[in-house]
Amino acid sequence: MKKILLSAAAIFLLSSVAACSQTESEGETGDVEERVAAVEVAKAVEGDLTLERSIFGRTAPNSTTPILLQSPGEVDSLEVENGEQVEEDDIIAKVSTPMGKQNIRAPKDGEVANLKAAEGDSVSNEEPFTLIADLATIKLNFTVTADVHKLIAVDKKMTVTIENEQYEATITSVSTMPDDTGLYPVEAKVDNEDRAILPGMVAKLSVPEQQIKDAIIVPTAAINEEDDESFVYVVKDNQAIKQAITVVETQSAETAIEGDIQIGDSVIVTGQLTLSDGVQVNVVKGE
Template sequence: MYDHFKNKGLCFVFCAFCTVFFVGCEPGPDQIELREKIKKVEVFIVKTEDFEETIVASAVASAHMEYRISTEVSGLLKIKQAEWGDRVKKGETLFEIDSENFILIVKAKKAALARALAQLGFMQAEHKRKKPLLQSKTLSQAGWEKLQFDLAAAISEKNQAQVALDQAQRNLRLTVLKSPIDGMILETYHDTGEVIAVGTVLARMADTTWMTFDVGVSDLELSHLNLGDTVFVRIDALSKEERKGQITRISGNASPTRGTFPLEVRLENAKRSILPGMVARLRLSGEKHKTQVIIPMMAIHQENDIPFVFLVQDQKALRRPVKLGKVLGDRVLIQKGLKPGDAIVLIAQGRLKIGEPLDVIQASVKP
């Protein structure tokens, strides 16, 4: 009986001990609150890298070569075979001026040339016939000199008649205006039935196999650009795909109005998909930098216009002032304040305080 009560007492003591032990091992309210106060952060591991600055500019596409189709003779515009937007081949007829008067002029000049040739033939025969008379002194010296003068005049009249005929034939040919290139008609300015004066521009056309873009850059940017450099071009109206162009001209003089240096970028347009006037975004390679510290912009904080980052050391937050350099999109160059291997806070749960403990949940070498 005594043993029975003794065993029950031991069991009671053992249960009480276990209860006290496990209750004592559970975290108290203070410990739970402390754990909840430790903020979780995501860090970025600082490293050095090489980078190249990018010059971004907008420009309007222009045809590599533009031509103005203008008249060299006056007359009535009889035929118009070109409209804006048409693609034409070299040698294709675009316009015709009424040629009726020019045909009549050619006929008249041919007749004048025939008369001059006849007169010249007569004078040459006279010269040949009377030359022996001079030798036999049957013809006076004065008569011989007059004969030579008349022969020279006949030759001159023949030459003048030939020039007049050539000019008349040329004017007749100029009544037909043909395309000087394979290209596209950009604009036309006159319609059939209008009387056209000499020098009137009938149309403007372009060779669009190559397109050019005029870009202005600063003097600092200019020093890093060279002829032949690759330029990436994206046409807003077309696909987002970038095309490769080249710098073909660099001006040595700054624009007096803009204060920038003009340069020309040339881009192949074999499919003729790029049209004059389309807006493009150009990306040029600028200054190159070696082994620079670059961090995500989101890691930068400011207080009283002084930039700083939160550094993680021994799982605690430290404040580190930094000197900022150039902004590179969503990243920034650090000129002073950080070194490779430093862990800086990118994302934190709430506002950080100097010296407070941190729980680093993710380390990354990329922004």
């Protein structure tokens, strides 16, 4: 009899524990809130998308003027050093020659470059003593293919990027004859009054090629690809709505699209990688 009572008590106890566990589990599940994703958005706008080609070249001084000695001699004193700015007629050096002492002067304004001699050195008159470089204006040297050649013209102003800074460049020369590589040399110039541009830097010339007018423009960051389908997420009633689109043309920053997207729609540009259609979202930036 005692064994029967003990068994019954044990069964009752286990049933109570199981019931409590189920109740707690249900309570915990009920307390879990639906996931809300934090996102950033940008507006879909109507505008023109200009397609550009990027042409790479190098910077160079606008001009370099060599200074040649009239006769060989010995350097008595140097009045300047490499990189120093001089004005026309400034004394560069004093040199003793068989014809007497000579003052070597700057033939024009510019920067001293390629000065190799030191005081007491013997110097020749067969090679330049130094160069005076014009760096107030920088020359840009490019070579282009025939199809890009037709997009460029003398005096045309274009955007050039040097060391992540943008400048307005003016095309000064477009050769009609190709060089040994079969490409056409192109020269441009850009103002460099603050001397931020140095010779030898890489320059990227942006050449406008085509313009798509009155298109729906969204940030390229909003475009998603899956199973050969392009789509964006549009925020409606605090939900991410997946919307299929067709990409017309794309640039690094902006893309022209077609689809059921309205001007002014908020498209998600950050946070969309973990989204699915209908997920609740919280816009933290862009509205």
